[in-house]
Amino acid sequence: AYVSEDPETRELVLESGALVLSDRGICCIDEFDKMSDAARSMLHEAMEQQTVSVAKAGLISTLNARASVCACANPIGSRYNPALSVSENINLPPTLLTRFDLIYLVLDKYDEDKDRRLARHLISLYHDGATGAARPHGGAEPIPHDLLRDYIAYARARVQPQLTDAAASKLVSVYQDMRRDGRERKVVVATPRQLESLIRLSEAHARMRLKDTVGAEEVEAATRLWYTAMSGSAAGAHGGIDLENIHTGQSAAQRERTKTLAADLRKLLAQSPAGATTSVAELLAGMAPYGVTREQLVTLLRELSDIVTLDERTGIIRPRRNIVAANAGPAAVEVA
Structure with missing residues (x-):
């Protein structure tokens, strides 16, 4: 608006x-x-x-x-980088991506059979004689556009399916299985938002079949649909689904590298002389072998707020233990 x-x-x-x-x-x-x-x-x-x-x-x-x-959405530079997360490839904030129920990753991989069928389909749009060749393996005639549009409009306007007890129990079971899988693999597989997605997808599947109720079979279909979509866009480093790729905007390899950098940075700051202050520029020079950018370093320093404080305006880094001692000093004098 x-x-x-x-x-x-x-x-x-x-x-x-x-x-x-x-x-x-x-x-x-x-x-x-x-x-x-x-x-x-x-x-x-x-x-x-x-x-x-x-x-x-x-x-x-x-x-x-x-x-x-x-x-x-298209990837940056029209080329998808598997080493980066979906969020980084298409330059979209994770907070927006997580609001989609399904995220499909469509990659243009070389496949002779698919390339042939795609070429025949495109040619059929301009050459009537190629229409039959566009349908693989003698498939059925496609549904006319007008009929499909009317069918969808009727289903959306007239069908409002309700969850049955069987569907509700199935949804609870599927959600628990997702959470259990995430706990065992120490990743995020599902949050309450994914449960809401499964409910919407189950209702949509029932509506498409013009059913008044949502049964267990609709939940199973919605679950298969969700796993099919997310297995590409939210694939974990060792297989399975890891939604942290979307929630954090970083791939599993990047998150592991960030953890290593944070641990090394913590050790480096702990070795600094008592009361010594440093700057972001000096620390950035000391971590040059890691290839860390200034933005990444500032983010890491924010995560280490338990041991240091960062003045982002001046770039000065001060040990937090000095602040504790300074706060304790006047109190000790006052008690004395």
Whole structure:
């Protein structure tokens, strides 16, 4: 939503944006990685609260944005780097990525059979004689677009499935299995947000089949769908799913490297003379062999706030033990 000036009355009016216009529908966003920060901030609220708040030019309003969001993003430089997390590859904040129920990683890998079928399909769009070749293995005729659109519209408008006892029990069991798997592998596999995703996916599967109730089979289908999507975008270093790749915006290898750097930095600071202060520039020079950037070093120092304090304005680092001693000094004198 945005504010514009009416050309006739010269008054400021509130205009609906894509999310508001998609209320009770689907909002499809291409080039998701190229959105402005202001648009992304609106998406946070829309995907979490299903509303869009506007406070511009004296106009204050909250608009409904009860829409599903389907977004596509390209990696930086149009090339995906497996060593980096999904968040770093597409330059999107983890706080926004975690709001999606499903995240598919679509990589362009060389496959002769798939390449042939894709080429035939694209050619069929321009050459009628290639239509049959576009359907692999003599598959069934595709559903006409008009019929599919009407079917989806009818299902969304008329079908409101309710969870059954069997589905509720299955959801609890699946969530417990996910949490147990994460605890055993010491990673994050599921949070309450993933449970909500499974509920929505189960309801959508039942709605697609025009069912009034959500059964255990819908939960199983939703679980398979979730694992299929996340096994690529949130794959752990040793197999399985690790949602920390998305939650932190760092891959497992990067998180392990950060832990090692934090431990080495803690040892380095502990070896400094008592009462000595240093600067970020000096510490950065001392850690040159690690290839650490200034931003990474500042982040590590924030995590080590139990032993040092960092003045980010001046870049001065002071041992925290001196602060404790300084605080204890006057108290001791006062008692005496």
